[in-house]
Amino acid sequence: MSAHRITATYRIETAYPLMEAIETMAGEQSTGTFIRLPGETDAMRDAYGAHIERVTELEPVGTPSLPGAGVPRAGAAGGGDPLWRRAEVVLSWSLENCGPSLPNLLATVAGNLFELRPFSGLRILDITMPEAFAAAYPGPRFGIAGTRRLAGVEHGPLIGTIIKPSVGLGPQDTAEAARTLCAAGIDFIKDDELQADGPHCPFDERARAVMRVVNEQADRTGRKVMYAFNITGDLDQMRRRHDLVLSLGGTCVMASLNSVGLAGMIELGRFSQLPIHAHRNGWGYLSREPSLGWSYVAWQKIWRLAGADHMHVNGLRNKFCEPDDSVIASARSCLTPMFDSKPCTVMPVFSSGQSARQAPDTYAALGSADLIYAAGGGIMGHPDGPAAGVASLRESWDAALAGIPLAEHAKTRPALAKAIEAYA
Incomplete structure (x- = not known):
């Protein structure tokens, strides 16, 4: 051929x-x-x-x-x-x-x-x-290496979460949630895809409030938490919001692929100076009927080439209808080069009902830790609070990477032990 x-x-x-x-x-x-x-x-x-x-x-x-x-x-x-x-x-x-x-x-x-x-x-x-x-086409400008550099995470997954509740928090409330998560030692936070620029939580106010917290934490620790601001909107709106995040010292923006469309994503990929966290909300209507639509293997190639740096792939034992083998196939496709001249590999984002319990199986199935592991309730719902939630995820991934059984690793790690019990 x-x-x-x-x-x-x-x-x-x-x-x-x-x-x-x-x-x-x-x-x-x-x-x-x-x-x-x-x-x-x-x-x-x-x-x-x-x-x-x-x-x-x-x-x-x-x-x-x-x-x-x-x-x-x-x-x-x-x-x-x-x-x-x-x-x-x-x-x-x-x-x-x-x-x-x-x-x-x-x-x-x-x-x-x-x-x-x-x-x-x-x-x-x-x-x-x-x-x-x-x-x-530019393809991912940052991808895995650029994301790790900006997040200050050289090895292992980026441990992440989502601001919850999805809507209802104002700018200051969102900033306080970010403060709690930064103090907990999180690597990555993202806006929920439902939170963009509503009157209750205007984008500009939210971005300024959150970045004050993120920058203060970076001044104290020397490492800046990556926060993906949802800039989804018309082209002019996305450009202006991107420029504001960049000016505030932010390190990531997010766009909903099915909302901005292919031409919108191409333009965002061309002007963005920050990693683009690509959310696939709406994916089910393209894929859920197995005899119709798209496989993720085909679909994600278009968005990677358009400029996505991170792509959602769901997660193991998730709250949706996708089976685990499909999730892993999707993640592998994100890590598979597209061209000899431009690999276009991107960071798969595991989310949807994730906790410390799925980490070992995720690593065993994928064989790579080049990923963002985003847990909402798996962090915020930990019995001992968000810091213990973050610790439990790190400890779970430490066990996975070292080949140590999770229950064995948990014997001397209370945060992990409580997570295993809480999310059973």
Whole structure:
């Protein structure tokens, strides 16, 4: 396959003859329509049409996964009840079709495919892009190394948390919560994605109040806690909020990917002088139905190249519906290089119901401590308070990295022992 081609891997389901359905996909997303057009030459189709690179047929099913799909008049097998065939399909496109443009890449690999009548299931599993995309986009400016440098954490995970309650705290209340967490020895704090710039907690006031606390703590200890301020908004708003955080000595900003959109994230990635903490809230509507939408492996590549430095991946035994193997696959994808010239690796963010109990299993499954481990209740809900909550997470990760059983490590560490009991 040419290094100058874009590829996408799909899992499909159809009652139509398999190659007929796949050719419909290829035509819809390149030169074709439902009929052959005047001027649509074989040379044009070869140069600019989507190529079918590989088809791997999977086990068929007797009922469609999604409603509304069409069925051939004579059934899929020439008569009788239809059979819904499944396959993994790789399509490729010439870079000449759209150039190294992420918005147009998105239209190419995920345009009108999902609603095509022949399909009762269609999901994007992976994407690969030519090196031209690496030259066209900044990718993560800070990534793992830059995040560690700014947070002052050379080894092990960044222990983090989220300001709670999500909304309701004013600027000074938020700053006091940050003060408590800084005193507890936290590495990373973030705004909740629901807290942006409401009248009850204006962004400018919150940023100034929080950074006074963070800077005071840094003056005392020599290490500045990384606080991710939620700057999600219109482009002008994000730029102004970013500039304020930068001027106050802040070291991180946060944006909700599905809210700001791809073009918004690209622009933020181009002007940001701070690490971008990318929140994936809304991810479920793109992924929860297994026969439709996106795999995280494919989806996260677009945002990494656009400029994300941290990407949320959920967490083990989380409060959502995602299984543990999917969480680990997502985290591994964030740590997997994208290009020879620009690895674009980013820090996966584990969150959602995390506590000291999941750390050993997280490390054993991932095999890396290049991550942010964010616990809300796992810190703030510790029976002995936030400082003990932070200590319990560090002690749990110390045990994981050293290969010591958690219960053994907890025998001489009261904070860890109480966490194990409290979060059972």
